[in-house]
Amino acid sequence: MELAxxxxxxxxxxxxxxTVYHFLFVPLTISLAAVVAGLxxxxxxxGKEKYFHATKFWGxxxxxxxxxxxxxxxxxxxxxxxxxxxxxxxxxDVFGAPLAMEALIAxxxxxxxxxxxxxxxxxxxxxxxxxxxxxxxxxxxxxAYFILAANSWMQHPSGYTIDPVTKKAQLTDxxxxxxxxxxxxxxxxxxxxxxxxxxxxxxxxxxxHLWKAKRRPETADGRKTAAMRTSLRFGLVLAVVAGLxxxxxxxxxAKVMFEQQPMKMASAEALWDTQSPAPFSIFAIxxxxxxxxxxxxxxxxxxxxxAKSDFSSPVPxxxxxxxxxxxxxxxxxGDYIPNIFVTYWxxxxxxxxxxxxxxxxxxxxxTTRRKxxxxxxxxxxxxxxxRLMLTPTREMGPFLTRWSWRIGILTMxxxxxxxxxGWIFTEMGRQPWxxxxxxxxxxxxxxxxxxxxxxxxxxTFTALYAILAVIEVKLLVKYAKAxxxxxxxxxxxxxxxxxxxxxxxxxxxxAFAY
Amino acid sequence: MQLHxxxxxxxxxxxxxxxxxxxxxxxxxxxxxxxxxxxxERRVLINTIGPVWDGNEVWLLTAGGATFxxxxxxxxxxxxxxxxxxxxxxVCLIVRGVAFEYRHKRTEDRWQRNWEHAxxxxxxxxxxxxxxxxxxxxxxxxxxxxxxxxGSFWGLLNPYALLGGLVTLTLFTFHGAVFxxxxxxxxxxxxxxxxxxxxxxLTAVLALAFLTWTQAHSGTGWSLAALVIAVLALAxxxxxxQLAREGWAFILSGLTIVAAVAMLFLALFPNVMPSTLDPxxxxxxxxxxxxxxxxxxxTIVAAVFTPLVLLYQGWTYWVFRKRIGVQHIPSAEV
Numbered sequence: 029m030e031l032a033x034x035x036x037x038x039x040x041x042x043x044x045x046x047t048v049y050h051f052l053f054v055p056l057t058i059s060l061a062a063v064v065a066g067l068x069x070x071x072x073x074x075g076k077e078k079y080f081h082a083t084k085f086w087g088x089x090x091x092x093x094x095x096x097x098x099x100x101x102x103x104x105x106x107x108x109x110x111x112x113x114x115x116x117x118x119x120x121d122v123f124g125a126p127l128a129m130e131a132l133i134a135x136x137x138x139x140x141x142x143x144x145x146x147x148x149x150x151x152x153x154x155x156x157x158x159x160x161x162x163x164x165x166x167x168x169x170x171x172a173y174f175i176l177a178a179n180s181w182m183q184h185p186s187g188y189t190i191d192p193v194t195k196k197a198q199l200t201d202x203x204x205x206x207x208x209x210x211x212x213x214x215x216x217x218x219x220x221x222x223x224x225x226x227x228x229x230x231x232x233x234x235x236x237h238l239w240k241a242k243r244r245p246e247t248a249d250g251r252k253t254a255a256m257r258t259s260l261r262f263g264l265v266l267a268v269v270a271g272l273x274x275x276x277x278x279x280x281x282a283k284v285m286f287e288q289q290p291m292k293m294a295s296a297e298a299l300w301d302t303q304s305p306a307p308f309s310i311f312a313i314x315x316x317x318x319x320x321x322x323x324x325x326x327x328x329x330x331x332x333x334x335a336k337s338d339f340s341s342p343v344p345x346x347x348x349x350x351x352x353x354x355x356x357x358x359x360x361x362g363d364y365i366p367n368i369f370v371t372y373w374x375x376x377x378x379x380x381x382x383x384x385x386x387x388x389x390x391x392x393x394x395t396t397r398r399k400x401x402x403x404x405x406x407x408x409x410x411x412x413x414x415r416l417m418l419t420p421t422r423e424m425g426p427f428l429t430r431w432s433w434r435i436g437i438l439t440m441x442x443x444x445x446x447x448x449x450g451w452i453f454t455e456m457g458r459q460p461w462x463x464x465x466x467x468x469x470x471x472x473x474x475x476x477x478x479x480x481x482x483x484x485x486x487x488t489f490t491a492l493y494a495i496l497a498v499i500e501v502k503l504l505v506k507y508a509k510a511x512x513x514x515x516x517x518x519x520x521x522x523x524x525x526x527x528x529x530x531x532x533x534x535x536x537x538x539a540f541a542y
Numbered sequence: 543m544q545l546h547x548x549x550x551x552x553x554x555x556x557x558x559x560x561x562x563x564x565x566x567x568x569x570x571x572x573x574x575x576x577x578x579x580x581x582x583e584r585r586v587l588i589n590t591i592g593p594v595w596d597g598n599e600v601w602l603l604t605a606g607g608a609t610f611x612x613x614x615x616x617x618x619x620x621x622x623x624x625x626x627x628x629x630x631x632x633v634c635l636i637v638r639g640v641a642f643e644y645r646h647k648r649t650e651d652r653w654q655r656n657w658e659h660a661x662x663x664x665x666x667x668x669x670x671x672x673x674x675x676x677x678x679x680x681x682x683x684x685x686x687x688x689x690x691x692x693g694s695f696w697g698l699l700n701p702y703a704l705l706g707g708l709v710t711l712t713l714f715t716f717h718g719a720v721f722x723x724x725x726x727x728x729x730x731x732x733x734x735x736x737x738x739x740x741x742x743x744l745t746a747v748l749a750l751a752f753l754t755w756t757q758a759h760s761g762t763g764w765s766l767a768a769l770v771i772a773v774l775a776l777a778x779x780x781x782x783x784q785l786a787r788e789g790w791a792f793i794l795s796g797l798t799i800v801a802a803v804a805m806l807f808l809a810l811f812p813n814v815m816p817s818t819l820d821p822x823x824x825x826x827x828x829x830x831x832x833x834x835x836x837x838x839x840x841t842i843v844a845a846v847f848t849p850l851v852l853l854y855q856g857w858t859y860w861v862f863r864k865r866i867g868v869q870h871i872p873s874a875e876v
Contacts, residue, residue, distance in 0.1 A: 091643065092643070092644075092647070095639060095640055095642075095643035095644065096640065098596065098639055099635065099636040099637075099639040099640055100636065101603075102599075102602075102603065102632060102635050102636065102639075103632055103636070105603045105606045105607060106606055106621050106628060106632060108610070108617075108621075109606075109610070109617045109618050109620065109621025109622055110621045110622055110625050110628060110629070111622075113618035113619070113621070113622035113690070114618070116610065116614055116617055116618040117614050117615055117618045117689070119614075120610055120611065120613075120614020120615070120617060120618070120832060121611075121614060121832040121833050121836050122836075123610070124607065124609075124610035124611030124612070124614055124617070124832065124836070125611045125836055125839060125840060127607045127610055127611065128604070128607035128608045128610065128611035128612075128840060128843075129607075129843055130607065131600065131603045131604040131606070131607035131608070132604050132607070132608070132843065132844065132847050132848070132851070133843075133847055135600045135603055135604070136597065136600045136604070136847075136851045136854075136855070137854075139596040139597040139599070139600045140594075140596075140597035140600075140851075140854055140855055140858055141854075142596060143592070143593035143594055143595075143596055143597055143858060144593065144858055144861060146592075146593065147592055147593040147862065148593070148861065151861050151862065152861065191833070196614075198832075198833045198835070198836070199832075199833065199835055199836045199839070200835060202839055474618075474622040474625075474690075475688070475690060476622055476623070476690035476691055476692060477622055477625055481625050481626060481695075484626070484629070485625070485626075485629050488629065488633060492633060492636065492637075496636075496640060499640075499644065503644060503647055503648075506647075506648075507647075525861070527864065535869045535870070536870070537869070537870050537871065537872040537873075538589070538866070538870050538871070538872060539872075540872075541585060541589045541592065541646070541870070541871050541872055542585065542588045542589050542592045542642055542643075542645060542646050
């Protein structure tokens with residue numbers, strides 16, 4: 029029995045570590061692909077140099093990041109079979125389909141066009157080159173869609189039947205897997221959060237360079253400042269739009285989850301007893317064994333509103349939900365209660381870190397607004413660092429200015445933290461289920477893989493990922509700090525698909541080489 | 543032909559595509575130490591696969607995903623059973639991908655040298671381990687009534703499997719050398735052809751032994767036909783290589799891989815993972831397959847998207863059709 033527990037625990041830790049790690053790179057990849065595509069489009073359409081420099085600069089950071097996203101994704105494709113073979117046997121008929129579609133439709137797209145984009149600067153006409161990065165962006169979004177459809181099926185199985193003979197899940201309606209409300213809302217929430225992540229990243233790095241240019245104007249170059257200023261505004265707009273989208277989709281997702289997994293939402297709030305109207309918890313310290321909180325601070329009625337859109341509806345509590353699940357699936361109510369500490373704080377940290385970036389974006393967008401909203405004396409040219417303006421005639425003082433730029437830099441990684449807690453919350457909140465209502469996580473592990481093997485794998489991945497994290501972050505910092513490289517020039521003439529016409533071009537060095 | 547038979551063929555096609563494409567990628571990785579004389583030449587080799595290696599690797603992910611969807615039990619038994627070899631392959635593929643992308647990101651000699659060592663080893667090991675894995679699949683392993691592999695890690699390293707590993711390693715390296723001769727210009731091109739000759743002869747000896755052993759153990763009439771094609775293609779590739787017909791040599795070395803892998807799948811059919819404990823425990827195309835609904839759905843998806851993939855991947859090779867030599871390698875960046 030103890031061995032079985034160890035088995036499940038190590039497998040879960042490995043899945044958690046490899047997946048949260050993978051998802052550090054995914055949202056940045058999704059958003060930066062689209063950002064770079066947008067910037068390159070601006071360059072192709074306007075021919076303005078600042079867009080070219082911005083494309084190249086964010087493109088480099090994007091590539092450093094996507095490399096890690098791609099390789100850590102390989103593990104995801106295989107670890108269901110390695111550590112979760114009973115799960116794979118049980119769900120393969122349903123769950124395998126979106127996974128295979130992801131590989132065939134999205135991965136090929138992404139990986140092929142990224143090669144064309146990286147190496148194609150001197151091979152492809154700029155319009156086609158730009159189309160390639162749009163293809164990559166489309167691939168990343170499709171990939172997210174399919175994998176989230178698969179995950180949504182684990183959260184809320186639909187479009188399946190249980191085969192009476194084999195007792196395995198069988199797909200009966202792919203439409204219900206790909207387009208059920210859980211999938212649609214989760215996709216919307218994850219994508220908007222991904223764009224918020226990229227936005228905060230851009231704002232942070234652009235703030236670093238602009239604040240430096242402001243402090244040491246003698247070292248600043250107007251061309252670099254122009255590209256960074258454009259990036260900052262781009263990032264701020266994105267942060268506000270994506271932040272708003274994340275909040276709206278998050279609220280919708282919560283309502284869906286109150287219906288589909290009441291336990292997850294009750295545990296997100298540490299709401300032990302069914303209440304009507306139900307309060308929103310600000311702070312609580314729970315006592316799992318006693319089934320109530322020892323300390324709590326609440327706002328009345330808000331949870332009812334979040335769950336049902338009115339201030340009086342009852343919201344089922346943990347104790348009642350656990351008793352109902354025990355009556356339905358057997359066992360003790362305690363078996364159906366997830367780790368409340370993790371879900372409660374995971375939920376709060378997700379919202380807290382995510383919304384901080386949204387608010388920071390909102391403030392940034394206002395203080396750096398366009399010059400027609402400012403008195404003439406305070407307007408700045410395109411290649412100057414913007415003044416941070418509170419009103420049309422009032423600039424922030426030195427202290428506020430300093431801290432505004434610093435906060436832009438310091439909150440750069442906040443959405444990454446929010447994303448991680450969001451996943452930890454939603455996956456831990458589903459426990460003890462692997463597939464909600466159908467298969468417990470304990471039943472999902474590979475029965476034939478020894479604990480020794482698992483320990484080897486888990487420690488190998490953890491060590492490898494730790495080393496790679498150090499290497500990756502150092503590279504990112506190096507390239508982010510280096511800033512815009514003015515020696516990077518667009519090709520003198522637009523390349524043609526037919527290739528170089530003269531012999532003299534034939535020996536020209538490649539525009540990009542490994 | 544029923545749906546699960548079609549899916550057996552499709553899975554075989556995905557693995558064949560993977561070994562054909564990543565075969566020369568692995569070969570190039572190994573040749574960075576065997577063939578290149580200095581860093582410039584190493585970079586020439588790496589850049590012959592630069593724009594395409596990532597897309598080539600997706601064939602593996604698709605093979606994995608398609609197996610999960612079409613034969614969940616095959617997927618579950620294979621990857622939980624061959625856990626440690628797969629772990630090694632995954633670690634290699636992770637490090638290898640990062641090595642390609644990060645090697646040139648800093649100019650320090652030590653940084654670049656470390657990633658170059660990484661590229662060599664992480665190309666060599668998977669090239670070997672895939673052979674070990676496939677030899678074991680075809681030969682059969684200890685699978686119990688619950689479809690679980692109950693043997694040990696060391697049980698996978700039997701002589702037949704090790705020979706299989708050597709075959710894939712040498713065959714992929716040969717294929718890589720032929721590819722290098724096709725894609726480079728200058729001194730390295732000539733040396734690539736010379737290396738291809740030696741590697742091809744070595745491959746011929748090992749492959750003939752391994753494929754004959756396979757034929758004797760689990761062969762059928764069809765697998766014999768594939769064996770003959772593989773051997774003829776390999777001989778043809780060597781001749782074309784000697785005649786400096788690099789395009790033909792590449793087509794034929796590729797055909798060798800296609801025929802050899804096809805032979806393994808023909809020898810396997812209708813099993814997908816035979817059991818050595820009791821034939822009744824073997825996983826077959828029928829008892830490991832998904833429901834007809836899923837198979838039909840995936841057939842439609844594959845029929846629409848596979849040609850599309852071939853089209854745009856093929857286009858990529860056309861865009862980067864130009865041979866490269868040391869003169870094309872830009873001086874160190876950053």
